[in-house]
Amino acid sequence: MTWNYSKKTTELFMNAVQGKPGSHLGEIEDPDGIGEHGSIACGDALRFCFRTEKHASDPRLDRITEARYLTFGCTSAIAASEALCAIIEEGNFTPITALGITNNDIVSYLDGLPQQKIHCSVMGAEALEGSIFDWAQRRGVDLNELGIDILREEQEEGRLVCTCFGLTEPYLLRKISELGLRTIADVSNAVKAGGACMSCHHVPGGLQDLINQTWGDSQTSFRDMPALPMIGDPKASAPETPPVPTSMSPYKFAKEVERVLEESIRPRLKNDGGDIEIIDIKDKLVYCRLLGACSTCASSTQTLKSMVETTLKEHIDLDIRVVSV
Numbered sequence: 001m002t003w004n005y006s007k008k009t010t011e012l013f014m015n016a017v018q019g020k021p022g023s024h025l026g027e028i029e030d031p032d033g034i035g036e037h038g039s040i041a042c043g044d045a046l047r048f049c050f051r052t053e054k055h056a057s058d059p060r061l062d063r064i065t066e067a068r069y070l071t072f073g074c075t076s077a078i079a080a081s082e083a084l085c086a087i088i089e090e091g092n093f094t095p096i097t098a099l100g101i102t103n104n105d106i107v108s109y110l111d112g113l114p115q116q117k118i119h120c121s122v123m124g125a126e127a128l129e130g131s132i133f134d135w136a137q138r139r140g141v142d143l144n145e146l147g148i149d150i151l152r153e154e155q156e157e158g159r160l161v162c163t164c165f166g167l168t169e170p171y172l173l174r175k176i177s178e179l180g181l182r183t184i185a186d187v188s189n190a191v192k193a194g195g196a197c198m199s200c201h202h203v204p205g206g207l208q209d210l211i212n213q214t215w216g217d218s219q220t221s222f223r224d225m226p227a228l229p230m231i232g233d234p235k236a237s238a239p240e241t242p243p244v245p246t247s248m249s250p251y252k253f254a255k256e257v258e259r260v261l262e263e264s265i266r267p268r269l270k271n272d273g274g275d276i277e278i279i280d281i282k283d284k285l286v287y288c289r290l291l292g293a294c295s296t297c298a299s300s301t302q303t304l305k306s307m308v309e310t311t312l313k314e315h316i317d318l319d320i321r322v323v324s325v
Contacts, residue, residue: 004114005075005076005079005113005114006110006111006112006113007111008079008109008110008111009075009076009079009110009111009112009113010075010079012078012079012082012083012086012110013075013078013079013082015082016078016079016081016082017078023082024067024068024069024081024082024085024086025068025069025070025071025078025081025082026068026069026070027047027049027068027070028049028050028051028066028068031049031050031051031068031131032050032051032052032054032062032135032138032139033049033050033052033095033131033132033134033135033138034047034048034049034130034131034134035047035048035049035126035127035128035129035130035131035132035133035134036048036127036130037123037124037126037127037130038072038073038123038127038165038192044071044072044073044074044077044119044120044123044192045071045072045073046069046070046071046072046073046077046081046123046124046127047069047070047071047127048067048068048069048081048084048124048127048128048130048131049067049068049069049131050064050066050067050068050088050095050131050135051064051065051066051067052064052065052095052135053065054139059139059140059141060094060096060141060146061094062094062095062135062139063092063093063094064088064089064093064094064095064098065089066089067084067085067088067089068085069081069082069084069085069127073120073123074117074120076110076113076114076117076120077120077123079110079120080106080107080110080113080120080121080123080124081124083106083109083110083121083124084101084106084124084125084128086109087101087105087106087109088101088128095132095135095136096132096141096146096148098128098132099128099129099132099148101125101128102125103118103121103122103124103125103179103190104121106121106124106125107121115189116189116271117189118189118190119188119189119190119191119192119195122175122179122190122191158170158171159205161193161200161205161206161207161210162192162193162194162200162207163197163199163200164195164196164197165191165192165193165195165196167191167192167193169205169210172187172191172193172207172210173210173213173214175187175190175191176210176211176214177214181211182211182215183211184201184207184208184211187207187211193207194206194207197302197303197306198302198303198306198307198310199302199306201306201310202310250281253281253284253316253317254281256315256316257278257281257286257312257316257320258278260311260312260315260316261276261278261308264311264315265307265308265311265312268307269290269292269294269303272293272294273292273293273294274290274291274292274293274294274295274297275290275291275292275294276288276289276290276291276294276308277289277291279325280325284317284319284320284321285321285323286309286312286320286321286322286323287323287325288304288308288322288323288324288325289324289325290303290304290324300324301324304322304324305322308322309321309322
């Protein structure tokens with residue numbers, strides 16, 4: 001998939017990878033604050049650090065003079081990191097006032113980001129927060145005394161929801177509320193939760209339940225759905241599969257499946273170097289196979305179940321079953 005990046009995003013990215021003067025890719029020796037966010041194992045990761053001009057008597061008045069980063073990520077991850085460093089250096093921030101920088105400030109500095117890349121800006125804001133927490137510990141600044149609650153324990157305590165990215169229930173509930181995330185796609189775009197194996201989407205206590213808990217939505221959660229056989233289970237093609245509803249003809253049903261695949265599923269697979277092909281549709285059974293990189297992925301079966309089938313259920317009919325061929 002080709003992303004529609006702004007001119008500013010492209011320019012910052014190119015300057016960084018070419019090492020042009022004024023770019024910020026790199027590390028600071030013996031930094032005053034360092035923070036990390038993300039997962040190299042499953043996607044984007046960022047290490048952010050800064051140096052301050054220390055105030056003689058009050059560490060709360062230290063000024064950030066230099067910011068640098070290392071990232072394992074895409075164009076938007078690099079550009080968002082560049083934007084974060086530029087905002088900080090241009091703004092003459094103290095570490096305390098830098099806490100006011102949000103992911104929206106980063107997106108605005110870049111003149112926008114594709115919705116699927118918003119998580120790169122969130123990653124920068126989270127790494128910044130971690131670095132300021134580190135600075136406060138080094139300088140003996142009591143953030144709680146200042147009414148600042150950096151919830152580092154969220155990453156260590158609480159029930160683990162997204163195992164791929166190590167994201168816990170307290171953290172996800174906070175980000176869902178702070179960023180106004182109302183769909184699973186919103187959550188994945190913003191913080192990447194559910195964006196890898198997708199097994200946390202509709203399980204009890206998963207992303208949909210956390211969204212419902214936050215906003216009081218009365219959407220159907222996985223715990224309300226009837227048990228379904230796993231992909232590849234012979235029962236999945238049993239004759240008792242309910243027929244297509246009379247309100248939707250087989251032709252219309254097939255067209256809806258094709259539409260959802262084209263609009264919601266195929267772009268996500270292509271982003272990982274894969275694709276999908278429909279082999280046949282019988283009643284509510286959708287026979288398909290993954291192509292490209294997705295066809296040889298160890299989690300291909302999980303992808304069909306947790307992403308393809310779940311998306312079709314959400315958009316068309318809860319009784320749809322995907323069968324791998």
